Amino acid sequence: MAKISNRTIAAAAGAAALVLAGCSTGNDDPAGSGGSGGSGSDECVIGMTQINQTAAFFTQMNEGAEEAAKEAGCELTIANANNDPAKQNSDIENFTTQQVTGLIVVAIDVNGVLPAVKAAKAAGIRVVAIDAELEEGAADTFVGVDNEAAGAEAGQWVVDNGLASGSYGVVDARNSFIQNQREDSFREVIDAAGATHTQSVNGDNVQEKAATAAQNLVTAEPDLDFVYTTGEPATVGAVAALDPESKTKVIGWDLTAEVIAGIDSGLVTAVVQQDPRQEGVEAVNELEAILGGAEPQGFIDVPITIVTQDNVDDYRAIFE
Template sequence: MGRIRYLLGCAAAAVMTLSTSASSAFADTFAVVTINQQALFFNQINEGASEAAKAAGVDLVVFNANNVPSAQNDAIETYITQKVDGIILIAIDVNGVKPAITAAKNAGIPVIAIDAQIPEGDNASFVGVDNTRAGGEIGKFFADYVKNEMGGTAKVGVIGALNSFIQNQRLDGFKGAVEESGQKIEFLNTVDGQNVQDVALSAAENLMTANPDMTALYATGEPALLGAVSAVTSQGRGDSIKVFGWDLTKSAVDGIDQGFVTAVIQQDPAGEGKAAVEALVKLKKGEKVDPIINVPVTIVTKENVDDYRDMFK
């Protein structure tokens, strides 16, 4: 019991891939439908879920949608056919996936959403952070930093993932806090890193080339932050550009040590995966779970980065 199986997904092959695993599906199986397995954040969700599944004595299968929203819908529909006992979803398109969630509910299969809230969805619970609020927290930190360390003025470019609902929330919260601050901060272009590190790197390099007077970068997710750090390093602009973003990696920690990565929102993805599995276990026993299970965030800077170094050894 407690085994974890990984399935690769793409839009064309999602149903076929899942169907080949049907013979191994059995009672007490939870399925994780994730966004990709490139980002450390999503893999840490899987690790936390796997440990919790092992402790609970249930099987866990993981479906990798490879950043394709329709693949997530196909995966959920196939898991309904396979009659899994619960589904954990990290949604790409929070509105587009709602019919599949409703279908799962109607089939008696609870869905726990992680990281991305489903607006008016039929999921049993949401586990994660308030992305708009946390975006506002780092936005306020950024505005204060501009006031105290950058002479009260900045030109900031943004590396996002435009198909990601939650990353757009993080940008909205960030912009809202900056606007409320009253600082002289100009927003330059927002480029699409597509939640893929190499794409984010190219987008960041192009953004920096087009804006030689840019003084700050805001990255709304892990691949975007990786791209931002690599771009600043490759162009030798660590002395002129300060980076703010989401989700620590080793390169982000190195950037903090070098002084150009200033602040990073750190979530607890393993804790989110663990909480989601535990919620499904409770539901299977007939117990109730809270509709929103909040997981706190921390703003990591040079003052507290030592607390996170062991994660990247």
């Protein structure tokens, strides 16, 4: 998104819109509906920069944040970066201009987002990162999963269930720092146990691209025992690309209705499931507490669950 040329006008318009709007629907552009100003501790005006509005993981996170903001009496605007790091930086800059008091960052690029985040902190804005951890000191608190540890946990599950003796490929998202962590730590565990890695293909965290990448992978490597997918678009894409009767199974991250259907058919063996709604709740509650004078917690761990046919029924209602 191009930067707004007249920041004063944008800030004034944004302030008026946010006072009227309260919580956003989660699809707003901060230039049009952004924050209401000031750094007073009695104000809880939050800007949230989200990666996209298509993945269920992110929409559930938004829902949790919106519910928590309504409960806390905070004003919340969510800006959709639509997988574009440049737009995400611009959105953060706009929130800073609008003088929000709190910022939630779901980073596409944890390094590329730093200049805008640091400028926001320098302006007195409190920052919470969700899902992707920023460098030390960039955010007051990180809410989410230890992705490196969770990737290793998934790998150990594969080893413990006797699935690490064959060959596998990976559908990843090389533009995602955390998905690279999930891949590296998973591979380290299962490769040490004897699994054979063939190749990794890039789905760019976009479902259609991931489906094509998965199809290309299994066409080139028809005898794979399983495909490891590092995020929701890759998992959904792999499920769409693979024949449910195939000997190649899917082990990956993040449930959707399509992925649950894959578990039911036997195509999907296991899924690392996070709790994105709770991550959104925790982020807003943490900012409300910090703005009220509490010390930042630094890290709020939201545990994972490995979902299989044995426990998938616990999640069906979420994705109906």
